């Protein structure tokens with residue numbers, strides 16, 4: 001069994017990005033600049049946004065954090081997005097999800113200009129991804145593809161079971177791994193909360209990707225010997241071994257299944273760091289105008 005070290009792979013990506021930034025600087029070019037919009041005081045969102053700003057500092061990008069009150073109107077948020085769409089200094093930006101209930105997330109996602117949508121959530125980028133055209137790939141699935149690549153885990157002809165069909169993780173993940181590419185060329189089964197007899201599917205899987213938000217859900221009797229398990233889930237659970245009384249748990253019961261796996265991602269330190277590294281990667285593509293040359 002090998003533990004997939006997402007922290008290490010993300011650090012390797014940061015080194016490459018940092019040397020790209022150094023070359024841009026040496027040539028007197030414009031440095032990549034990422035903006036993040038945070039609405040309200042959701043503690044998890046605050047942590048994620050702070051980690052993104054820190055990553056920008058690490059690789060030498062410019063960053064702008066726009067904090068809006070929880071009672072910000074949808075119209076005011078749309079105005080902020082419009083300004084960012086038209087600000088030539090900002091190469092890409094994200095609106096941290098989830099948004100307060102009075103704001104329509106779909107409307108917000110669709111208001112972001114596709115050429116600045118470095119989270120890859122806009123229908124244009126998702127559509128381009130499906131068509132195998134240049135696109136900003138959604139950060140978490142893209143990070144998982146990069147992990148599979150870094151560990152040279154074979155995917156061609158493998159049966160991959162993705163559990164969870166969210167627009168930001170499960171659904172795009174299933175599309176990316178079914179594409180005619182490497183990593184890719186998997187036979188993909190997409191499972192969700194209405195799937196019957198989930199274990200029937202997971203027991204046949206060479207690769208299992210879990211994104212459901214249910215701590216310790218995947219047990220050893222649900223997987224076959226030598227399965228690759230990629231755990232996207234992050235839940236806060238009570239703990240008697242930490243000072244805070246809480247710890248982070250994945251969707252897989254790591255202690256239970258690890259020995260049966262050929263590869264497994266830990267939580268934390270697996271997929272999480274890769275999500276941010278992918279966002280940084282997309283921001284460099286945006287600065288270079290590689291996906292949308294005419295923008």
Ligand code: NAD
Nearest residue numbers: 140164165166169192193211212213232233234271272275
């Ligand atoms: P979500 O919360 O939007 O949806 C959950 C999905 O899981 C749904 O499609 C649902 O059908 C499915 N599901 C729920 N219970 C199930 C069950 N018992 N059996 C089968 N399917 C079931 O999903 P999300 O936004 O993709 O988030 C999933 C998890 O991944 C959360 O814990 C989230 O915090 C985490 N996450 C982590 C990262 C990261 O960078 N590591 C990024 C995004 C999300």
